[in-house]
Amino acid sequence: MSEQRTVFHADLDAFYVAVERVLDPSLIGKPVIVGGLGNRGVVATASYEARKFGVHSAQPMAIARRRCPQAVYLRGNREKYSEFSKRFFKILDDFTPVVAGVSIDEAYLDMTGSDRLFGPPKVVAEEIRRRTWEEVGITVSIGIGPSKLVAKMASEEAKPDGVFEVLPEEVEAFMAPKPVRALPGIGPKSAEALATLNIETLGQLAAHPVGPIRRALGPNSAGWLQLRARGVDNAPVRERAKSKSISAETTFSENVDSVDEMSNVLRRLSERVGSRLRRSGMHARNVGLKLRYPDFTTVTRQTTLHQASDGDDAIAGSVQMLLKKAMRERAGSVRLLGVSVSGLGEPAAQLSLLDDTPQKDSAISNAMDKARERFGESAVKRGG
Ligand code: DCP
Ligand code: MG
8 A cells, every 4th residue: 555654753751840941950760759849749750760659640639648648759840841841852953854843842753754864763863862861851652653653652662762673564562462452542441441441452353253343343443443453554744633732721629719810721722722833834723712610510512713723822812701701690700721733734825814813813923932942931921
C-alpha cells in the first residue's frame, strides 16, 4: 500500500521535575513532587524516586503527602516549563520539518527517509537525546516505530532516559503480550468490558471474533480497536484527532462568589488556552465554559464562533457571554472554573475580507505570547 514510515515519539522524562532540577541541582536524586499545594491540589508530576512510593500525576496531593512525606514539594513554574519546552521543540525542528507537538513535553516526528541525511533511526534518536541533554539539561526518551501508535507505545518502553525501536516485522510480537490498557484509547471501562470476554491482552483482542467486541464496546470502535491492537495505524504525523480540545481550569482553595473575580480568572484561562492553541497552529470553532458549584454540581456551556479563531479575545469574549448566561441560570459561588476550545482545524486559507477582527485578534495575541515569554504571564495584560 503505502511506503514504510519511520515515526519517533519523543517525551521528556518527569518534565516539570527535570526543569526544577536544572534550576536547583540539589533536588537531583531526591523524591520531588510538583503540583498544587493547597488542600485541593493535585500532583502534576513526580520524580521517578517518588513514583516508587505510588505517587503519580493527577493524584490528590493529600494522598501523595501520605505516601511520600519525605519528598520535596514544589508549586511549579509554568513560564519556566514553557521556556524549556520551546527549547526542546527547537531541537526537534532541526531533524525533520514534520513535527507534531502533542503536549508541552511530547512530540511525534516523521523521520521517514531521513536515514540518508542523518543515519539509522537509532543513531538519530541518540543524537536528539544528546542535544536535548546538552542544550536543555533534561533527559528525553524516544520510541521508534512504523506508526504513531507503535512509536508512542515504544517510548513507554524506552522510559526513562532511553531509546526503544520496534521494527515493522516486530510489531505484532511487540503488541500481543501487552495488557489491553496499554493501548491508547482503551480506558478502565473498556478494559472491564473486554475482561468479561476473557480478553486481557492485545493479542487476544486482535484474535477475538468481532461480534462480541462490537456488543461490548460499541459498533464504531470495535473493528478499529482490533486493528490498533495489531499495531495498525495509518494516521499521518500532522493530523490531529478530530475530537481534540484544549482546556485549562482552576480549582479555588476557597469558593469564589465575586463575578468580577470569576471574569478575571476566566480571562487568564482564556489566554492560556489561546496561547496553547496558537502553538498548535490550529483554529478553534467552539468555545466552552465549565463551572463547578460548591455542591459539586458541574455545568458546561458551549458556543460556536462565527469564524474559527485562535485569538484570546474571541475565546475570552465567548467565555464572558457564557458566564453571564450561566450566572443567570444559577447565581452564587463556584469552586472551579474552566475554559476549553474544540472543533480544531487548520486555519481557513482565506479569512473574510469584510471582517478583519479574527486576524487582528490573532496577530495581537501572537505578539502577547512573545511578550509573555519574555516578561512572564502576569506582566502582560490586554486592555478590556
Ligand atoms: N502534567 C500535568 N498534569 C497531568 C499530567 C502531566 O500537569 N495530569 C504535566 C507535568 C509533567 C508534564 O505535564 O511533567 C508532562 O507530562 P508527562 O505525562 O510526559 O509526564 P512526565 O514528563 O512528568 O513524566 P514521564 O517521564 O512519564 O513522561
Ligand atoms: Mg514526559
